[in-house]
Amino acid sequence: MRTLADIGEDALIARLVALAPAGEAGEGPGDDCAVVDEGGEMLRLLKTDALVEGVHFLREADARAVGWKAVARVISDFAAMGGVGERFLVTLALPGTMEIAWIEDFYRGMGDCLAKYGAYLAGGETSRVPEGSAAVISVAATGSVARGMAVMRSGGKPGDGIWVTGRLGGSLAGKHLTFSPRVEEGRWIAENLRPTAMMDLSDGLAKDLPRLAKASGCGFRLERGAVPCSEGCDVVRALGDGEDFELLFTCPPDVDASGWGKMFPGLELTRIGGLVPESQGESLAGGWDHFA
Amino acid sequence: MRTLADIGEDALIARLVALAPAGEAGEGPGDDCAVVDEGGEMLRLLKTDALVEGVHFLREADARAVGWKAVARVISDFAAMGGVGERFLVTLALPGTMEIAWIEDFYRGMGDCLAKYGAYLAGGETSRVPEGSAAVISVAATGSVARGMAVMRSGGKPGDGIWVTGRLGGSLAGKHLTFSPRVEEGRWIAENLRPTAMMDLSDGLAKDLPRLAKASGCGFRLERGAVPCSEGCDVVRALGDGEDFELLFTCPPDVDASGWGKMFPGLELTRIGGLVPESQGESLAGGWDHFA
Numbered sequence: 001m002r003t004l005a006d007i008g009e010d011a012l013i014a015r016l017v018a019l020a021p022a023g024e025a026g027e028g029p030g031d032d033c034a035v036v037d038e039g040g041e042m043l044r045l046l047k048t049d050a051l052v053e054g055v056h057f058l059r060e061a062d063a064r065a066v067g068w069k070a071v072a073r074v075i076s077d078f079a080a081m082g083g084v085g086e087r088f089l090v091t092l093a094l095p096g097t098m099e100i101a102w103i104e105d106f107y108r109g110m111g112d113c114l115a116k117y118g119a120y121l122a123g124g125e126t127s128r129v130p131e132g133s134a135a136v137i138s139v140a141a142t143g144s145v146a147r148g149m150a151v152m153r154s155g156g157k158p159g160d161g162i163w164v165t166g167r168l169g170g171s172l173a174g175k176h177l178t179f180s181p182r183v184e185e186g187r188w189i190a191e192n193l194r195p196t197a198m199m200d201l202s203d204g205l206a207k208d209l210p211r212l213a214k215a216s217g218c219g220f221r222l223e224r225g226a227v228p229c230s231e232g233c234d235v236v237r238a239l240g241d242g243e244d245f246e247l248l249f250t251c252p253p254d255v256d257a258s259g260w261g262k263m264f265p266g267l268e269l270t271r272i273g274g275l276v277p278e279s280q281g282e283s284l285a286g287g288w289d290h291f292a
Numbered sequence: 293m294r295t296l297a298d299i300g301e302d303a304l305i306a307r308l309v310a311l312a313p314a315g316e317a318g319e320g321p322g323d324d325c326a327v328v329d330e331g332g333e334m335l336r337l338l339k340t341d342a343l344v345e346g347v348h349f350l351r352e353a354d355a356r357a358v359g360w361k362a363v364a365r366v367i368s369d370f371a372a373m374g375g376v377g378e379r380f381l382v383t384l385a386l387p388g389t390m391e392i393a394w395i396e397d398f399y400r401g402m403g404d405c406l407a408k409y410g411a412y413l414a415g416g417e418t419s420r421v422p423e424g425s426a427a428v429i430s431v432a433a434t435g436s437v438a439r440g441m442a443v444m445r446s447g448g449k450p451g452d453g454i455w456v457t458g459r460l461g462g463s464l465a466g467k468h469l470t471f472s473p474r475v476e477e478g479r480w481i482a483e484n485l486r487p488t489a490m491m492d493l494s495d496g497l498a499k500d501l502p503r504l505a506k507a508s509g510c511g512f513r514l515e516r517g518a519v520p521c522s523e524g525c526d527v528v529r530a531l532g533d534g535e536d537f538e539l540l541f542t543c544p545p546d547v548d549a550s551g552w553g554k555m556f557p558g559l560e561l562t563r564i565g566g567l568v569p570e571s572q573g574e575s576l577a578g579g580w581d582h583f584a
Contacts, residue, residue, distance in 0.1 A: 001391045001392070001393060002391065003391055004388050004390045004420075005388035009418055013416075016396070016416070019396055034414035034415035046414050048382070048415065048416065050383045050417055052420065054422040054425075055422065087326070089338055089339070090340070091340045091432075093430070094296055096297035097297065100293070100299060101293060103296070103308065107311040111311060122326035122338050123325065123338060124308070125340050126305060127342045129428065130346040132424065132425075133346075133421070133424075133425040134425040136342075138340070138385070140381055140430070140432030142338070
């Protein structure tokens with residue numbers, strides 16, 4: 001029998017999407033968030049995510065920082081659509097040995113991030129996992145984005161430039177727990193740079209750029225020398241470390257990004273390549289596969 | 293250090309609710325679902341839930357039935373507010389050894405239940421758990437209920453009758469995987485019986501009735517002889533087995549429930565006691581605590 005480790009995450013998702021009834025056209029699985037058009041001025045965004053002990057955090061980690069991360073990851077996904085988070089639900093599947101103090105600090109960290117980004121905790125659920133099992137924390141949320149401002153992964157065209165915010169690589173040294181989701185940045189990009197496709201970098205550029213290009217039906221050319229690397233990281237780590245939570249997007253070649261520096265002083269915005277026809281693209285190795 | 297096993301589920305939730313910013317008044321944690329008033333004719337419902345391998349299902353269980361259960365549990369929570377489910381998100385935290393065929397059958401089961409109740413899968417997320425850890429499946433969903441028809445746990449009054457649908461106990465023999473959420477029944481109750489409080493029975497009447505009474509600021513008197521027991525079950529099992537997924541509700545003593553039998557032939561509707569002032573109530577032992 002074939003197992004998850006045999007086929008990997010992307011192949012699993014492709015198989016599963018075909019098996020359950022998806023929503024109306026345009027709101028199915030496959031992007032950073034699901035997008036639901038209820039007819040109003042705002043489109044509704046839906047997102048679910050999980051943090052697993054031993055995979056995304058260690059029990060020795062600062063619980064308050066893990067709580068921040070649990071919420072910030074989801075807000076980062078909303079930001080990658082040009083949107084914001086609104087109401088959050090949290091499911092805690094925990095071993096009975098989990099210390100109450102840890103869980104309370106985790107909640108305080110969630111609260112820090114929710115308050116900073118104007119979001120709310122609307123509800124939750126707790127369950128036990130068997131002794132010896134990893135704790136699993138799942139966060140689901142609703143968000144919204146103004147109609148016409150939503151940026152999917154799928155709108156990129158050959159000739160578009162490929163851009164990233166910030167610097168990549170080395171997140172495990174701390175940024176993976178303490179990052180600030182690029183909410184204002186995502187909105188500014190949506191309003192000023194006519195982005196054709198956008199996503200947040202969670203599994204590393206080497207994994208996520210091919211996903212964006214594929215969703216857009218394009219290939220890509222990456223200018224490796226242009227990739228902005230975090231201090232102490234080379235381009236291999238910038239491509240492969242993952243959990244950068246920066247924005248990756250494409251936009252037409254003639255956009256004027258000169259307003260960025262004044263809006264977001266100290267934060268890089270870098271053109272790192274361009275989309276090309278699918279047959280002319282390159283490929284990338286590395287990045288994070290949950291099941292590899 | 294105190295652990296989860298020391299304090300139990302209800303005490304944990306009470307402590308956590310105080311730690312993170314809740315939504316506007318009336319939509320905080322504490323009921324079957326979160327209720328969000330966006331100003332329209334319909335109130336929005338939000339719910340998250342989890343199924344844990346070794347706790348809620350075994351890997352040897354029919355995966356398609358487990359998928360049904362994952363969705364049906366959440367639809368049951370919406371039904372307990374008088375509402376319906378709409379868009380679903382699923383988070384799979386799985387060991388790499390999980391068989392692809394199992395996961396695909398699980399998705400088919402989710403699809404069966406979504407299709408039967410007119411709901412949609414809007415998105416999902418997958419993650420790995422360390423080898424040896426239990427699989428955790430979290431389902432989050434949006435739903436809706438007509439304004440004025442939403443039934444909380446908190447509106448019960450002394451003098452109200454306490455009622456349940458169906459028969460209780462013995463769900464582990466199969467019903468816990470194959471049950472039909474009481475959606476039509478919940479709506480009929482909301483429209484015809486002026487219910488003051490309602491919830492679904494997931495942890496057993498012995499655990500859930502005190503929760504409903506407490507949320508309503510009341511005590512309760514249970515007529516044990518009136519409790520409808522599943523075939524082969526005594527009242528102890530009817531009170532304590534859990535996972536009945538029947539509706540528990542309270543309504544004024546003068547309601548006319550005579551239309552029930554024609555609407556739902558073969559399904560019992562039974563008055564099992566009444567709410568009393570808090571100081572005059574009894575207590576119950578038994579039922580399911582995730583961390584006990």
